[in-house]
Amino acid sequence: MGFSGWRVLKEGLTGNRGWGAHWRDAAPKDAYDVVIIGGGGHGLATAYYLAKNHGITNVAVLEKGYLGGGNVGRNTTIVRANYFLPGNSEFYSHSLKLWEGMEADLNYNVMHSQRGQISLFHSDGQRDAAVRRGNAIINQGDDAELLGRADLKRMLPYLDFDSARFPIHGGILQRRAGTARHDAVAWGYARGASDRGVDLIQNCEVTGIDIEGGAVKGVQTTRGAIRAKKVAIIVAGRSGQVAAMAGMRLPIESHVLQAFVTEGLKPCIDHVVSFGMGHFYISQSDKGGLVFGGDLDFYASYAARGNLPMMEHVMEAGMTLMPMIGKARVLRSWGGIMDMTPDGSPIIDKTDTDGLYIDCGWCYGGFKAVPGSGWSMAHLVATDTHHEPAARFRLDRFRTGRGLMDEEGTGSQHNLH
Numbered sequence: 001m002g003f004s005g006w007r008v009l010k011e012g013l014t015g016n017r018g019w020g021a022h023w024r025d026a027a028p029k030d031a032y033d034v035v036i037i038g039g040g041g042h043g044l045a046t047a048y049y050l051a052k053n054h055g056i057t058n059v060a061v062l063e064k065g066y067l068g069g070g071n072v073g074r075n076t077t078i079v080r081a082n083y084f085l086p087g088n089s090e091f092y093s094h095s096l097k098l099w100e101g102m103e104a105d106l107n108y109n110v111m112h113s114q115r116g117q118i119s120l121f122h123s124d125g126q127r128d129a130a131v132r133r134g135n136a137i138i139n140q141g142d143d144a145e146l147l148g149r150a151d152l153k154r155m156l157p158y159l160d161f162d163s164a165r166f167p168i169h170g171g172i173l174q175r176r177a178g179t180a181r182h183d184a185v186a187w188g189y190a191r192g193a194s195d196r197g198v199d200l201i202q203n204c205e206v207t208g209i210d211i212e213g214g215a216v217k218g219v220q221t222t223r224g225a226i227r228a229k230k231v232a233i234i235v236a237g238r239s240g241q242v243a244a245m246a247g248m249r250l251p252i253e254s255h256v257l258q259a260f261v262t263e264g265l266k267p268c269i270d271h272v273v274s275f276g277m278g279h280f281y282i283s284q285s286d287k288g289g290l291v292f293g294g295d296l297d298f299y300a301s302y303a304a305r306g307n308l309p310m311m312e313h314v315m316e317a318g319m320t321l322m323p324m325i326g327k328a329r330v331l332r333s334w335g336g337i338m339d340m341t342p343d344g345s346p347i348i349d350k351t352d353t354d355g356l357y358i359d360c361g362w363c364y365g366g367f368k369a370v371p372g373s374g375w376s377m378a379h380l381v382a383t384d385t386h387h388e389p390a391a392r393f394r395l396d397r398f399r400t401g402r403g404l405m406d407e408e409g410t411g412s413q414h415n416l417h
């Protein structure tokens with residue numbers, strides 16, 4: 001089933017009765033060339049690029065719940081490429097380029113909106129750091145612009161510029177950054193993979209990983225055993241638990257991150273805006289809701305719901321930055337489980353078990369990474385070589401201490417990244 005302007009017009013005039021299912025709901029076969037554990041954004045994108053870039057289509061994606069029900073459908077949808085350190089910088093740059101071609105490539109409207117993202121700074125020291133980051137972004141080939149107070153007053157008049165505690169000195173704007181409709185990204189990749197022959201199997205939890213003689217042989221699931229030549233673990237917040245099925249102890253802690261959305265309002269926030277003196281970031285959805293989030297909950301947990309102290313913290317930060325938000329009513333909030341690494345950067349690598357691969361550690365920045373991660377992970381699984389932009393995402397950096405990418409400079413405490 002393809003999408004086009006004509007098709008939308010025709011369906012609109014004929015009662016929308018011609019639309020079909022977006023993907024096949026497959027039943028598991030006995031064996032596959034590749035089994036992907038996890039039907040989130042990264043798992044589905046990996047399946048899609050395995051099929052599209054490498055012609056590997058005897059692939060199953062096993063999802064314990066429903067496709068897109070994990071973090072890919074729970075995030076605040078921010079897409080950007082403004083990382084500072086080598087390793088992250090080239091990876092996210094590649095990923096943003098894939099975002100820019102995604103809708104045409106998938107023939108799917110993911111509502112990718114390059115509305116610009118502004119990171120505010122509030123002191124001379126933060127200005128220096130922002131300029132340094134901006135130069136690194138430009139050196140990578142991406143865009144960054146330094147904005148002063150006057151620019152911001154014009155662009156973001158609703159901010160509290162007179163705050164004595166956190167005065168706004170300026171910001172860094174990335175015009176190519178923005179947002180996308182998160183679950184549509186999962187659906188688009190699912191549809192593209194399914195069209196190319198990949199089996200998408202929902203309600204199928206992996207409960208064990210079969211290993212013989214140091215090589216992976218398949219997986220045990222709630223829908224029976226499935227043999228596989230290669231298995232990829234791509235389960236975000238459940239990475240530690242699933243890797244343990246293969247006898248691995250990952251350098252990952254799982255923490256909850258919450259998001260909030262208000263009632264629909266008339267357009268008032270045109271960009272993505274990030275506070276520089278606390279964790280608070282906000283944009284406005286196409287339905288009008290203000291979508292915002294903050295820091296991780298204060299303790300590790302597998303409960304995909306948030307706690308009240310963090311909710312209070314986020315509301316306070318929002319009120320400090322833009323007091324007008326106090327007039328809006330919050331409609332919904334939810335939580336997702338983040339796979340936090342000790343340096344805050346991800347892992348795309350082989351494991352010590354032949355044929356077993358892992359893609360995890362995206363912390364709370366993995367939505368923007370979906371296309372890049374899928375592309376690089378598919379490359380690794382298909383060719384057994386690292387894709388250049390993701391070549392530094394090695395698992396053994398936590399064993400050797402070499403190649404750590406501490407983007408925030410906060411040290412080896414998972415929840416501080």
Ligand SMILES: Cc1cc2nc3c(=O)[nH]c(=O)nc-3n(C[C@H](O)[C@H](O)[C@H](O)COP(=O)(O)OP(=O)(O)OC[C@H]3O[C@@H](n4cnc5c(N)ncnc54)[C@H](O)[C@@H]3O)c2cc1C
Binds near residue numbers: 040235238367
């Ligand atoms: C509140 C919030 C805000 C965020 N904001 C942003 C943002 O603005 N920008 C950004 O870039 N990133 C953001 N993120 C992070 C981003 O959403 C994640 O890093 C990313 O989605 C994780 O990858 P994924 O999509 O593959 O994960 P998921 O969608 O969680 O996919 C993993 C899947 O694995 C499945 N699974 C787990 N165990 C098993 C098993 N045993 N068997 C089978 N399946 C299993 C799960 O059910 C799940 O569907 C945010 C996250 C949250 C929660």
